[in-house]
Amino acid sequence: xxxxLGEVVVAATDIEKYFGANHVLRGVTLEVRKHETIVLIGRxxxxxxxxxxxxNFLEEPTVGTVSIGxxxxxxxxxxxxxxxxxxxxxxxRLQAGMVxxxxxxxxxxxxLQNCIEAPTRVRGMAKAQAVELAESYLEKVRLIDKRDEYPxxxxxxxxxxxxxxxxxxxxxxxxxxxxxxxxxxxELVGEVLQVMxxxxxxxxxxxxxxxxxxxxxxxxxxxxxxxxxxxxxxxxPEAILEAPQDERTRQFLRRFTA
Amino acid sequence: xxxxxxxxxxxxxxxxxIAAAHRADRRSFLFKFALTWVALVGALxxxxxxxxxxxxxxxASAGPFILGGATITIxxxxxxxxxxxxxxxxxxxxxxxxxxxxxGIASLYVSLVRGTPLIVQILFVYLALPQVGIVxxxxxxxxxxxxxxxxxxxxxxxxxxxxAVPSGQREAAQALGMKDGALMRRIVLPQAVRIVIPxxxxxxxxxxxxxxxxxxxxxxxxxxxxxTIGRQRLASLEALLxxxxxxxxxTIIFSFFQERLERRMARGDR
Numbered sequence: 001x002x003x004x005l006g007e008v009v010v011a012a013t014d015i016e017k018y019f020g021a022n023h024v025l026r027g028v029t030l031e032v033r034k035h036e037t038i039v040l041i042g043r044x045x046x047x048x049x050x051x052x053x054x055x056n057f058l059e060e061p062t063v064g065t066v067s068i069g070x071x072x073x074x075x076x077x078x079x080x081x082x083x084x085x086x087x088x089x090x091x092x093r094l095q096a097g098m099v100x101x102x103x104x105x106x107x108x109x110x111x112l113q114n115c116i117e118a119p120t121r122v123r124g125m126a127k128a129q130a131v132e133l134a135e136s137y138l139e140k141v142r143l144i145d146k147r148d149e150y151p152x153x154x155x156x157x158x159x160x161x162x163x164x165x166x167x168x169x170x171x172x173x174x175x176x177x178x179x180x181x182x183x184x185x186x187e188l189v190g191e192v193l194q195v196m197x198x199x200x201x202x203x204x205x206x207x208x209x210x211x212x213x214x215x216x217x218x219x220x221x222x223x224x225x226x227x228x229x230x231x232x233x234x235x236x237p238e239a240i241l242e243a244p245q246d247e248r249t250r251q252f253l254r255r256f257t258a
Numbered sequence: 259x260x261x262x263x264x265x266x267x268x269x270x271x272x273x274x275x276i277a278a279a280h281r282a283d284r285r286s287f288l289f290k291f292a293l294t295w296v297a298l299v300g301a302l303x304x305x306x307x308x309x310x311x312x313x314x315x316x317x318a319s320a321g322p323f324i325l326g327g328a329t330i331t332i333x334x335x336x337x338x339x340x341x342x343x344x345x346x347x348x349x350x351x352x353x354x355x356x357x358x359x360x361x362g363i364a365s366l367y368v369s370l371v372r373g374t375p376l377i378v379q380i381l382f383v384y385l386a387l388p389q390v391g392i393v394x395x396x397x398x399x400x401x402x403x404x405x406x407x408x409x410x411x412x413x414x415x416x417x418x419x420x421x422a423v424p425s426g427q428r429e430a431a432q433a434l435g436m437k438d439g440a441l442m443r444r445i446v447l448p449q450a451v452r453i454v455i456p457x458x459x460x461x462x463x464x465x466x467x468x469x470x471x472x473x474x475x476x477x478x479x480x481x482x483x484x485x486t487i488g489r490q491r492l493a494s495l496e497a498l499l500x501x502x503x504x505x506x507x508x509t510i511i512f513s514f515f516q517e518r519l520e521r522r523m524a525r526g527d528r
Contacts, residue, residue: 058429081356090435098433104426108448117444118434170434 006034008067009174009205010096015054015064015075017047017229024050025061026229032174037206039216042226043252048209051226052178055207056096057089068095069173094122097167101179103159105151111138111162112147115169123170130169137165141195157188161195175199177208193218213241213256225249306499316493317500323487324500327480328508334397334472334479335465338404342465343458345409347447350416364413371410377471379403384475400472408461408468415457419450456523459516463509470505480504 010032017025025047032038040048053059055066061075071092079085106114115134119125125133138144141161151159160180167175177196181189193215200206200219208215216223216237223240225233225248233246244250306312345367352364371379380403383394394402423446431441473482480501488497 056433058433090432090437093433094435096433098430100426100430102426104424104430106427106430106445108452118436121440121444122435122437166434 008032009034009036009069010055010207011065011067012051012055013065015051015061015066017050017054017059018062024229025054028064028226028229028231030224030231032205032207034205035203036221037200037204037208037219038222038224039208039210039220040224040226041209041211041213041216041252042232046226047229048226049178052176052207052209055176056093056098058098060089066092068092071095094170095173097170097172097175099160099163099167099175099177099180101182103151103156103163103183105159105163105166107151110148110150111143111154111165114151114162115166118166118170133171134165134169137168138162140168140198141165142191155188156184157191160184160192164192164195164199174205174207177206177210179209179211181210181212211256216241225252227252306495311495313493313496316491316496320487320491320493320497321500324480324483324497325504327478327483327501328504330397330477330479331466331469331505332508334401334404334469334477335462338401338408338469339458339462339465341401341405342408342412342461345405346412346416349409349413350420351442353413353417354420368410368413371407376403376407376468377474379407380471380474396472396475396477400469400475400477404465404469404472408465412454412458412461415454415461416450419454419457420446422453423449452523456516456520459512459519463512463516466508466512467505 008031010030012028012030015025015028016023028047028051030038030051040051042048050059054061054064055068057066057073060077062077064075066073066075071088071094073085073088073092076085105111106117109117112131112134115137116125116127116130119130119133120127135144135147138147141164143158143161143165146154146158146162151162154162164175164180180196181192184192189212193212196206196208196215197219208220210216220237222234223237224231225240225244225246227248233240233244233249240249241253244253349364349367352360353368355361355364380400383399383403384396387394387399427445427449428441431445436445469479470481473479473485476482484497484501485494488494
C-alpha cells in the first residue's frame with residue numbers, strides 16, 4: 001500500500017515451536033518493514049496465532065530469534081527463568097502492542113485508566129502527558145466519549161477499539177492483532193476493521209492474524225499463508241487472493257469464497 | 259422498566275394485577291415466616307420462664323455488662339480478619355510461587371495451622387510462648403492466634419481467587435511490558451479480591467463466633483463476661499442465654515450485609 005518501505009522493524013528467524021511432542025511451528029522466518037501491514041492467514045491449527053504469540057514471547061519459541069526495533073531475543077527455553085532473559089523479553093514486548101481476540105481489557109479500570117496504566121507505570125511517562133496521548137488515540141478509534149466507562153458497559157466492538165487505543169498509547173513500534181474480530185457479533189466487525197484499515201493507511205506497522213479477506217484486500221501490503229507450521233506462500237493481496245500458486249492456498253481460499 | 263412498544267390498556271392492567279398478586283404472595287410468605295419465628299422463640303422463652311428459674315432481675319442488671327463485651331468481640335473479629343487477609347494474600351502468593359523455599363514456607367504454614375485445633379493454637383500463644391520469653395497482652399495474643407488460624411484457611415480462598423482471574427489478563431499486562439510484581443499488584447490482585455470478598459464475609463461471620471474461644475485467655479469479650487458473672491451470681495443459664503442471643507443477633511446483622519455484598523458482587527456491575 002504505502003510506497004516507501006522503511007527499515008526492518010520485525011524480524012523472526014527460523015522459529016520452531018513444540019507443544020509437548022506437537023511440532024506446531026517448523027521453521028518460520030518473516031520480516032516486517034516500517035509502515036507495512038502483513039496478514040497471516042491459514043486454517044485453524046496452521047500455527048498462525050502461535051507464530052504471532054512467539055513474536056512477543058507470550059509463547060516462548062523452542063528455537064529461533066526475534067528482533068523488534070533494536071531488541072533481539074534468542075529463544076532459550078533452558079534459561080527461560082533467568083532474570084536477564086526475562087528482562088530482555090519484557091523489553092522486546094514493550095516494542096510491540098498486542099490486540100487480543102478476547103480484548104482482555106482490565107475490568108477494574110476505566111477505558112482511560114486502561115490506556116495510561118502501562119505508559120505511566122512501565123514507561124514512566126508523566127500522567128498528564130499519558131492522558132493527552134490516550135485521549136488522542138481514543139479520538140482516533142472514535143471512543144473518546146467512553147473514556148470514563150468501565151469495560152463491562154461497552155459493546156464488543158467498543159471494547160476492541162478501546163484495546164487498540166490501549167496498545168497504541170504504549171507507543172509500540174509494531175501493532176500485532178490476534179484475530180481481533182473473531183469474538184465479535186457480525187454487525188460489530190466493521191467498526192473494528194475500519195479502525196485497523198485507518199491505522200494501516202496512516203502508515204502503522206502491523207502484523208495481523210485474521211480471517212477477514214476484505215481487510216487483506218483493503219489494507220495488507222503482503223499476505224502470508226501458513227499451513228502445518230510453515231509459510232506456504234506469500235505475496236501481495238492480488239497475487240495470493242487472485243492467483244495463488246500453491247494447491248493448499250487454493251483449497252483454503254476456495255472454502256472461503258464458496 | 260418501561261415496555262418498549264405501545265401496550266394496550268387492558269394488557270397493562272393485567273400485567274399490573276399479576277405483579278400485585280406476586281407482591282401479595284411475597285408479603286404473605288414473609289409474614290407467616292416471621293410469625294413462625296416469633297412463635298417458636300416466644301414458646302421457648304415461655305417454657306424457660308414457666309420453670310421459674312429465670313431471674314429477670316439478673317438479666318436486667320447483668321445484661322448491659324455482658325452486652326459491653328460485644329464491642330470487644332467485634333473489635334477482635336475485625337482486627338483478626340484484617341490480619342488474616344494480609345497473611346492469606348502472602349500465603350496465596352507463596353503457594354503460587356515458583357521458588358521452592360517460599361512455596362515450602364507457605365505450604366508449611368497452611369499445613370501446620372490446618373492440622374492442629376484452633377484451641378491448641380490459642381493456648382499455645384497464651385501458655386507456651388511465655389515459656390520462651392514471649393509474653394503478649396491477652397487481646398493481642400488472641401488477635402494473633404485467630405488471625406494466624408484464619409489466614410491459613412483463607413490462603414486457599416485467595417489462591418483460588420488469584421487462579422480464577424482469566425489468564426488473558428496476565429497476558430495483556432505482560433504484552434504491555436509490565437513486570438511480575440506490578441502485574442500482580444495492579445492487575446491480578448484487585449480482581450482476585452473482588453472474587454473472594456463474599457468468602458471473606460462468610461469467614462468474618464464465622465470469626466465472630468470463633469472469637470469466643472479467646473475467653474480462655476481472659477479477654478473480657480462477650481463469653482468471658484457472661485461466664486464470669488454467671489458463675490459469680492449462680493445464674494449461668496441466664497448469662498449464657500444472653501450471650502447466645504447477642505452472638506445470634508450479631509451474625510444475623512452481619513449476614514444481612516454479607517448477602518447484600520454478595521449479590522452486588524455477583525451482579526458484576528463493572
